[in-house]
Amino acid sequence: MIIIPARLASTRFPQKVLADIGGLPMVVRTAKAVEHLDRVVIATDDEKIISICKEHNIKAMLTSTTHKSGTDRIHECANILNLDDDEIIINVQADEPFIEPEVVQLLINRLKELQKEKEPFIMGSCYNSINADSAKDPNLVKVVLDNDNNAIYFSRSLIPYNRSGRANYFGHIGIYGFSKKSLKEFCNLSDAPIEDIEGLEQLRAIHHQKKITMLKVASTGFGIDTKEDLARAIEIFL
Numbered sequence: 001m002i003i004i005p006a007r008l009a010s011t012r013f014p015q016k017v018l019a020d021i022g023g024l025p026m027v028v029r030t031a032k033a034v035e036h037l038d039r040v041v042i043a044t045d046d047e048k049i050i051s052i053c054k055e056h057n058i059k060a061m062l063t064s065t066t067h068k069s070g071t072d073r074i075h076e077c078a079n080i081l082n083l084d085d086d087e088i089i090i091n092v093q094a095d096e097p098f099i100e101p102e103v104v105q106l107l108i109n110r111l112k113e114l115q116k117e118k119e120p121f122i123m124g125s126c127y128n129s130i131n132a133d134s135a136k137d138p139n140l141v142k143v144v145l146d147n148d149n150n151a152i153y154f155s156r157s158l159i160p161y162n163r164s165g166r167a168n169y170f171g172h173i174g175i176y177g178f179s180k181k182s183l184k185e186f187c188n189l190s191d192a193p194i195e196d197i198e199g200l201e202q203l204r205a206i207h208h209q210k211k212i213t214m215l216k217v218a219s220t221g222f223g224i225d226t227k228e229d230l231a232r233a234i235e236i237f238l
Contacts, residue, residue: 005070008046022237043077085181093174098221135169
């Protein structure tokens, strides 16, 4: 199941998810990029998004306006849908219209492997290699990994600090996956102070010593965080 959280009143970029990209609202274009992989539902806080999704034959559900994060929103949606505890749920960000379907499929496959291995907590995401200039962008989240490709830390800052001159930088890709059981567990965890400091909800799992498996992928997609990103996206479809 692919659930796309879509909040209309974005703090940094209001109504971003409805911005036109090549004739389609951003959230619709994101949904259409992955709809052939599995069932897709938009989890939103606004009837305007419900109406627009309906026009484009995309299933959408109204959720609470008080959720702190997109993950909390998809958890409510999963409960409304009464999904089984073993269901794999993929959270694709609404501002990722260029997400490659093959990246989503690779993450689904990896999470199914973790289920077979009887991992007690199943949460995963993706990353790719980025250059030093890109790593300086605070809108591009960086991740540092342990020897088993689990996330040690995520930050908007430049990490790791390149004292040796040999640093490699990894950019986080805005996609998460959980089993329904682990999604519920994540949402029941208490908030982490560092989660609010960085503005990164995945740090809640790390704070509570939960593993986030990370999958390296070759991706050229990009999230739309700023008006400059939107202009770049529109140019691609011209």
